[in-house]
Amino acid sequence: MSRFRSLASAAPVALRGVALGVSLLVAACASPGAGLPPLPQTASSTTTTYKLGPGDQVRVTVFNDPRLTGEFRVSDSGVIALPLVGAVPVVGRTTTEAEQSIERALRSRNLFNDPSAAVEVLQYRPVFVLGMVERGGQTPYQPGMSVLSAVATMGGFNYRAIDDYVSITRLDQNGVPQEYRGERDSLLQPGDVITVFERRF
Incomplete structure (x- = not known):
């Protein structure tokens, strides 16, 4: 009977350990950048609202x-x-x-x-493309440029890439870098930095 009580009291501890392990596994498998805020909608860089920056x-x-x-x-x-x-x-x-x-x-x-x-x-100053692309670097900005068209100038996504969303780092109105989640058709602005995440197989 005492052995049964010992096993019974140990069961919740074991279950908590299993739950913790599952939680850690789920966190490890979560897609990188999934928690980033969405890229805000902004006016086109060809309008009079465009603000000049280094390299223009x-x-x-x-x-x-x-x-x-x-x-x-x-x-x-x-x-x-x-x-x-x-x-x-x-x-x-x-x-x-x-x-x-x-x-x-x-x-x-x-x-x-x-x-x-x-x-x-x-x-305009260039757009930078980093991460899981065939060749990283900078590409000249063109009005109306999207994430997909910028990545295409870098040879496209490589086989390890998450290709349905990216990270976009953009300066806010105070010149402070902010990181957002961008989709394939998200419109870019001059100076944006795109990071293509690695897929976790």
Whole structure:
């Protein structure tokens, strides 16, 4: 009888151990990135809401002065270097806001009383594709680019890839990286970092 009571008292402990083991096994088998928040819907990067970032190539036109007109790259520090003016901060600003920054810089240096500038994006900063693709790296951003089209430029998914969703890291309005879950048809923005997860067989 005492042996029976010992076995009976040990049973709940054993069951708890089995339950814990099953929980750990389920957690280990959970798909990577499954708990990420969904990628928020945002306006197209071709609209006037697009904010400039390092690596963007822009054309600046200062009317009535060809010396200040040309093509410039937004530097890693977030500025463009204009002749006669110097560094003008433009990172995180729309093209309209960048135009206003340039006009203020021209007035502050007494180059114009009433300057008029125009800024146009010629080439967006690239998208980066990492993880389980045939070859990782960066690819030029094109308006309307989706996850699938970006991955295709990297040779496609490899045989170990989870190919129905990815991780997308994107800077928020404050310049802080945020990680989201993106689908195959999710639209990208310049500077996005795609990570393709490895399938657990």
